[in-house]
Amino acid sequence: MxxxxxxxxxxxxxxxxxxxxxxxxxxxxxxxxxxxxxxxxxxxxxxxxxxxxxxxxxxxxxxxxFPTKHVLIGVVFAPHVATLLVQADRDIARERPVLEALSDQIDALARLSYYHRGLTAAFTAAVLEYTIRTERTPDPADDLDPRNVVPMIAPLLRLVSYGQESGQLRADPSASEISSAVVNLLLVRSLNHKDEPAETTAELLRTLLFRTMTPPS
Structure with missing residues (x-):
C-alpha cells in the first residue's frame, strides 16, 4: 500500500x-x-x-x-550567435589557421545579418537605444543590457586572441577593439544597407579585419 x-x-x-x-x-x-x-x-x-x-x-x-523588451530581443537573437561561438571554439581546439577560421566567421556573420535582416536591424536598434540611455560600454553585471544577453563579439574575440597568442595576427590593436569594430560595422550596415548581399558585407568586414590584423610579410 x-x-x-x-x-x-x-x-x-x-x-x-x-x-x-x-x-x-x-x-x-x-x-x-x-x-x-x-x-x-x-x-x-x-x-x-x-x-x-x-x-x-x-x-x-x-x-x-522577460523583464524588459531589450532582454526579450536579446534572448530571441542569442541562439544565432551561440552557434558561431561553438564553431570558434572548435576551430581553436583544432588549431585551425586563424585566417581561415576568421574568414568563415565573417561569412557566417554576414549571412546571419542578411537572412535575418529584420531581426538583426531590430536588435541593432535595441543596442543603440540602450547604449544611448546608459552612455557607457557594457557592464558585465548588467543583465538587462542586450549587449550582455547577446555576446556578439565573443566568437571573433576568441579567434583574434588565439591568432595573436599564436603569432598569426598582429598584437595591436587589441582583440576586443578590432572585434568590436567589425561587429559594430556589421550592425550599422544592418540598418543602413538591409538588402546588401551577404557576400558584399562579408568582403567589407574581411577587408577591415585582415588589413588591420595580418602581419607584414
Whole structure:
C-alpha cells in the first residue's frame, strides 16, 4: 500500500512538473511571437504587450519571463550567435589557421545579418537605444543590457586572441577593439544597407579585419 505521505508527494511532484512544462511552453510561445514581431515590424513598432497577446498570455506573464523588451530581443537573437561561438571554439581546439577560421566567421556573420535582416536591424536598434540611455560600454553585471544577453563579439574575440597568442595576427590593436569594430560595422550596415548581399558585407568586414590584423610579410 502507498502511504498517504507518499501519495501527497507524488501529487506535488506532478503539479510541479506540470507547472514547469507550462512555463517552458509559455516562454517558447513568447520567443516565437517576439521573433516574428521584431522581424516584421522592427524595434520601435513592437511592444511587449502586443507580443504577449500574440503568444496568448497576459503582459504581466510576459514581463515575468522577460523583464524588459531589450532582454526579450536579446534572448530571441542569442541562439544565432551561440552557434558561431561553438564553431570558434572548435576551430581553436583544432588549431585551425586563424585566417581561415576568421574568414568563415565573417561569412557566417554576414549571412546571419542578411537572412535575418529584420531581426538583426531590430536588435541593432535595441543596442543603440540602450547604449544611448546608459552612455557607457557594457557592464558585465548588467543583465538587462542586450549587449550582455547577446555576446556578439565573443566568437571573433576568441579567434583574434588565439591568432595573436599564436603569432598569426598582429598584437595591436587589441582583440576586443578590432572585434568590436567589425561587429559594430556589421550592425550599422544592418540598418543602413538591409538588402546588401551577404557576400558584399562579408568582403567589407574581411577587408577591415585582415588589413588591420595580418602581419607584414
Amino acid at each position: 502507498v502511504a498517504a505521505g507518499e501519495d501527497q508527494q507524488r501529487g506535488d511532484d506532478a503539479r510541479a512538473r506540470a507547472a514547469r512544462t507550462k512555463r517552458t511552453r509559455t516562454r517558447a510561445a513568447l520567443i516565437a511571437a517576439a521573433d516574428a514581431a521584431f522581424s516584421a515590424r522592427g524595434w520601435a513598432a513592437t511592444r511587449v504587450e502586443d507580443i504577449a497577446t500574440e503568444a496568448g498570455v497576459s503582459a504581466a506573464t510576459a514581463y515575468n519571463h
